[in-house]
Amino acid sequence: PDNLVEVNRWVADAEGEGETDADGEYHPIAIDLEAIDTSGLIRIQFESHLNDEDDLFYLDSVVVVDGQASVEEPVSTTPSTSNAFVVLDSEFADWSGKANISDAVGDADKDRGDIVAFYWGDNPDDDRVYWMVERVPGQKKLARYSLHLDMNNDGDFQDSVDRIVEVKYRPRKNNSKVDVRVRRADNHQKIAEYKKNDWGESKEEGGSRVEFGVPMTDLGFSFGSAFRMYVESNWDDRAPDSGDIQWSPMPILGMIGMAALLLGGGGAVWWFKLRRYDGVGVPQT
Template sequence: MLMMTLARPVLANGPIVLDSNMGEWDGHPYVEDPPGDADKENDIRRLYFDTNPNEETLYFMLERWASDNTKLEISLFLDTNNNGNYGEPGDRRIFVRYQPKNQGSQVDVEVYDGTGGFIAQIAHNADWGESRQEGGLRVEWGVPFDVLGIIPGQTMLMFAATTHNQHPDRIEDTTQEVQWSPANALGWPLIGVVALSGALLLARQRRRLS
């Protein structure tokens, strides 16, 4: 297992607002995924993540490489105690369903614990993604710390996966595993990328959806 630091690319544009305008994500941390390792509608390009100063909410934005304006289903897995096991009751899976529309988008966000138990619905029919006219590539969402059962500065592991539209238990693409200590004040959180071999990480991820 290799650990490497993931730095902020440039100074962030400003606080994150869930309004489907993605410009404020410029300068926030992200992990990048190469093209061509999944069907185009499920092929992840970047996963952005950050917090706003003095606010206890985790914010995310996922961008895919291409889109034919089909539905995108995302599972964001959080190993909240940083022990490498995502299947414990204290862990979380954030499920996001994104459907671009001609005008706006439809985004649903639900949170489950590591054993699959339902915790909360965060959003239903929210307009947090790009419309078809805007390309249908990017979607953003946020989840409060208390729903995730975490506190500021808590170190955790996470990764995102897209699943097949007709086969929700089948993983199409994944990001690298990221170690993150989200903050709720000004300053740079601890961010790192944990690089696992592709075969090992995919095997672990498939078990989590089964």
């Protein structure tokens, strides 16, 4: 609040003409940060003021910049295109079209820990957050994953409010056994545990995919906030390979079209979507 810098503003005329007339299109916002005397974390707020209060929305994003305040385009995640509800039932069709990131095959010490895809999602009016991890198919042995969550979104995954979700996935002949444990990141104190769940593929199904969910209360999550995350296996594989994924489960972010940003060492590029409105619209960044 003490260092707010308005970098640009778009104004539409009374007929709705102008740069805000961007029905169904995505427009990149290029921000020159050279004049901002800072480095590290910068919070940028996208704000749109419209005649209809129901159309007012905000999006807060945190980006990482280097010492020269340069911004580079990050590796992109695949945004969600599905409205299907995620159900923990060891059936994975509901994950089709959900936000995800892929990972290279063959970059782990062992195939049993070689992550090839990482998915995340939430459901309306649901107090849980959901994830799915996929490894190379044809596995019959135990997999262990650690999901690291930076809940205060400050780039440090070791704070007392941060979380580690440990997942132990053992495929069986006709079902699976999945144990999930939530810990504090700073001292590894156990917060919650969910054992003996059938949330993964069986050996007969390939032993590749496992899904799990954690109540938001276990994570200390509050609506309207964002957090960062990455997942790793016990066999030296990580998704993403570097950096982390920033995400907010808030449903309002769906209208932006890209609710997750992969943050690397250099920074980020934002995309926003504006519908065509009647009357005067005054979006500003």
